[in-house]
Amino acid sequence: MTEEEKKYKGIIWALSIIIPLAVAALFGINLPKMGYEVKPLGFLPPIYATINGLTAVTLVVAVSAIKRGNIKLHENLIKLCMVFSSLFLVMYVAYHMTSESTKFGGEGTIRYIYYFILVTHIVLSVVIIPFVLFTFVRGIAGAYERHKKLARITYPMWLYVAVTGVIVYLMISPYYAH
Template sequence: MKNKRIAMITVAVISLVVPALVAVLIYSPYKISSEYVWLSSIPGFNASINSITALLLLIGGVMAKKGNYTLHKVCMAISLALGVCFLLAYVTYHATMPSAIFGDVNLDGVLDADEQLNISGLRTVYLTILLSHILLSAAVVPFVLLAFYFAIAKEFDRHVKIVKFTWPIWLYVSVTGVIVYLLASPYYPS
């Protein structure tokens, strides 16, 4: 019982600290000064991580349905590890680089009237996808962690119950992460 309590507290703390840290880094006007050119490649790297994660989630889901739990475990463990890598890269990027502004063609950090006119309804589509991606990525964290905990604790009934809605949300977040990157990539500062 003590280990379960520690696990639940850990899940709660991670689930609160991670989104709070990300929000602070994104909305902070202060960035850590860095001269490393490779930092500008992080969004593409993270899109690759999201692509691989989506593929592994699909394979892992199929393997679970086929009863190949060994391959299912491998796919899910790699997906979780990739999620941690994504988060570390994401935090590094937003601590050092300004956020992209969708439609800011001249990359001056301002979406002027002409730029807004040029992208028209596409900005609404982008922001809708981005908002759903952000909200669901924050919301899914505790459920992913609980799903892993239940699997490790061999509470398979609870694991199956929670992954019925966690898995599709995690997949959606991974796929929309790639879509957001593809839509925003022309507007990332170099």
């Protein structure tokens, strides 16, 4: 383990615990129900779904870049993915703090499919946090073999979370209150 990795290890584990707990806590806060006058941010779901889509595309291009030996492009694209993921998180929390939760209205088999995708998306979105952060730090620390080894696990999970985020949005969007 490099010195840089050691330096960030505690921060990564702290973020991996704090982020899901903060999202869960903030998800339970609805400002209008608490008496605060805030404008619902109902316009955000298509934006953060688009950001999920951009994350997925950018991840695929980043992997393609590294396979072609373009390290700098790969690094820049992964940094962009980190920005996209952060923007998604902020918008997602802001939306849920200012708007009523939308219930999925589908019935039958599609309902089970929706909830399967939703649950696996949520679980992996929590699990992926330390994987993404450790993979990122290994890359910037120059621990390329260990970075590559962990990236083989991180990439498909991160891609799954990004793609299923778009799918969940597309499946629930007909039920948003307009």
